């Protein structure tokens with residue numbers, strides 16, 4: 001399987017990258033890890049005549065915290081995110097999702113920016129980011145703008161990113177004390193598997209260590225994009241954390257899901273699994289929120 | 293399509309190459325450098341037979357452009373033996389009958405090497421995780437896992 005022909009660009013700064021992208025508008029694609037793009041090009045689903053690699057732009061592979069805000073660089077790989085203590089402490093759901101993406105070889109290359117821009121409904125880093133309340137920072141010829149991830153995804157493979165824009169960062173609020181995360185992925189096998197259903201949860205407890213202060217549940221593979229389950233969050237807030245309320249949240253999440261039948265599983269089964277996996281993800285988040 | 297000059301250190305040896313941008317690292321290793329120990333199966337990241345180490349971590353070389361590897365260190369299966377002496381993982385794979393057709397073997401061994409270099413005493417679960425991106429259509433994996441366990445034990449003793 002040969003790759004189609006293209007010219008290769010490796011700009012040395014974000015400004016230069018935006019400039020090159022603008023110069024070949026419509027014919028250029030951004031290259032991060034290439035685990036989606038190169039596969040699509042080999043399958044001849046895409047044939048951009050220019051590839052703009054981000055590898056030469058400094059700082060895009062770093063994470064940082066500053067004044068209550070956590071920034072994750074789009075070029076951070078799943079392997080790095082899965083092992084980073086900083087990510088585990090500040091955006092734990094992302095570390096959990098990154099750890100179960102693809103295979104070790106894919107995780108080495110697969111970047112979080114590519115996962116988000118590729119906009120697959122089951123994406124293992126996008127679903128956690130949605131639960132984390134992340135915002136996409138887009139840099140284009142007219143400067144920067146921020147888009148909540150909920151609004152960023154439009155459909156399978158579709159986002160609000162303009163062709164001349166780069167995803168230059170992912171940002172989120174720093175976690176409140178007493179916050180924990182859970183991530184549950186159900187596939188037909190353990191490795192190298194796109195989820196049948198995946199669920200990410202973020203849970204923050206009040207100072208009493210019991211009452212739920214805030215909750216976000218995100219679902220993958222049950223709608224054209226990763227989605228939030230607002231119904232689940234609603235039944236959780238203000239309640240004492242525990243099995244019963246998590247089960248109720250699971251039922252609400254199943255109602256929020258809009259699954260379809262396909263060759264990998266039926267809509268009915270997916271909905272049932274949303275309920276089960278949501279309760280599990282919340283339990284996992286609860287244990288971590290209590291510091292276990 | 294403008295060719296690009298890159299430097300690539302493969303198995304400790306530096307190469308100066310002129311590559312087309314659409315050439316994968318797997319193609320460059322196999323066709324330009326004639327290192328055909330790296331196999332190509334699916335060519336889209338699913339099977340792991342093209343696994344090489346890029347700066348000591350495993351990648352599918354079918355999904356890395358040669359230009360993306362510029363300036364970096366590549367280890368292929370050809371780089372493991374010391375003269376006539378096989379690497380302990382290679383030795384153990386033979387001893388345990390963990391090789392049948394052999395197509396998956398180079399990739400399997402490189403994934404195992406990356407694991408053992410980082411974690412000299414892995415349990416069976418850790419070995420299976422590390423090899424989860426390498427498919428074998430012949431052996432059923434059990435003998436491969438045993439071979440890696442054995443190699444780890446032998447390497448620990450040396």
Ligand SMILES: Cc1cc2nc3c(=O)[nH]c(=O)nc-3n(C[C@H](O)[C@H](O)[C@H](O)COP(=O)(O)OP(=O)(O)OC[C@H]3O[C@@H](n4cnc5c(N)ncnc54)[C@H](O)[C@@H]3O)c2cc1C
Pocket residue numbers: 029030031032033034035036037038039054074100101102103106109110111112113114115116117118122123124125165166167168192193194195336337338
């Ligand atoms: C064998 C295999 C198994 C896989 N398994 C999984 C899995 O289990 N779960 C999962 O979620 N995914 C999986 N994937 C898909 C893929 O690995 C991930 O989506 C990965 O995160 C993509 O990142 P990348 O850096 O490789 O993206 P690339 O392929 O480089 O880019 C993907 C898309 O995003 C665009 N893009 C990338 N970065 C930016 C940016 N900063 N700004 C603007 N546009 C950008 C590119 O132009 C391209 O359209 C798998 C892929 C393979 C080959």
Ligand code: FES
Pocket residue numbers: 331332333334335336337338339340341342343352353354355
């Ligand atoms: S040939 Fe590269 S993963 Fe199959």
Ligand code: FES
Pocket residue numbers: 390391392393394395396397427428429430431
């Ligand atoms: S020995 Fe034949 S594929 Fe593994």
